[in-house]
Amino acid sequence: MELFHLPLLVVPLSCALFVPASNQAALVDSHHHVEREKVPGDNPAYYTRGKAANQLFEIDEFTVSPNPVVSDHRVFFYLRGDTGTRDLPGLSNATLEIWAQQTSGEDKPEYTIKKKLSDFKPFTARNEDDYTYGGPLIKGSNEIVGDLWLIAWDPEGHRTVDLDIKAVARMPDDRVLFAFEASVSYEV
Numbered sequence: 001m002e003l004f005h006l007p008l009l010v011v012p013l014s015c016a017l018f019v020p021a022s023n024q025a026a027l028v029d030s031h032h033h034v035e036r037e038k039v040p041g042d043n044p045a046y047y048t049r050g051k052a053a054n055q056l057f058e059i060d061e062f063t064v065s066p067n068p069v070v071s072d073h074r075v076f077f078y079l080r081g082d083t084g085t086r087d088l089p090g091l092s093n094a095t096l097e098i099w100a101q102q103t104s105g106e107d108k109p110e111y112t113i114k115k116k117l118s119d120f121k122p123f124t125a126r127n128e129d130d131y132t133y134g135g136p137l138i139k140g141s142n143e144i145v146g147d148l149w150l151i152a153w154d155p156e157g158h159r160t161v162d163l164d165i166k167a168v169a170r171m172p173d174d175r176v177l178f179a180f181e182a183s184v185s186y187e188v
């Protein structure tokens with residue numbers, strides 16, 4: 001029943017289906033870090049895809065609450081960052097890709113979803129000036145907020161779920177806006 005948890009966890013991320021990631025080799029690369037750079041804020045995330053300084057969207061704060069996550073609880077996300085003064089034509093069509101894999105258990109399924117950021121339902125870009133929700137990302141300061149319920153139920157009984165999660169936001173031309181990964185564990 002290893003497959004069971006991931007869909008339960010990630011279904012709230014989107015109404016769309018997660019598809020098994022067969023061609024995600026590039027995303028898996030970031031596993032072998034010598035020195036990892038922490039994403040600022042109370043969160044379990046580390047930058048991937050190069051240093052923060054090379055990412056177009058500078059993250060000022062990423063808060064995950066509670067951190068560490070607790071199963072059978074709601075987990076809240078708040079991310080604030082800035083594109084600076086750069087002109088980024090196509091920013092409103094930026095995409096977010098989320099990838100998840102269980103690190104424990106016999107089979108280790110991978111799941112990935114990629115959508116236009118403004119099409120993600122449980123996560124939404126919020127304009128800092130007037131708190132309008134729904135995006136899209138704009139030049140300058142942006143907030144992305146969201147939440148999901150962490151379901152804790154396993155028909156096979158109590159155990160620990162270890163999950164590797166990666167997120168990559170990109171411009172339509174594939175330049176990386178921000179990219180980070182996190183390993184989370186929770187009891188079911």
Ligand SMILES: *[C@@H]1O[C@H](CO)[C@@H](O)[C@H](O)[C@H]1NC(C)=O
Nearest residue numbers: 088089090091092093094172
């Ligand atoms: C976003 O994508 C749509 C559809 O491809 C396109 O018509 C539109 O011009 C794009 N917007 C920007 C700002 O590039």
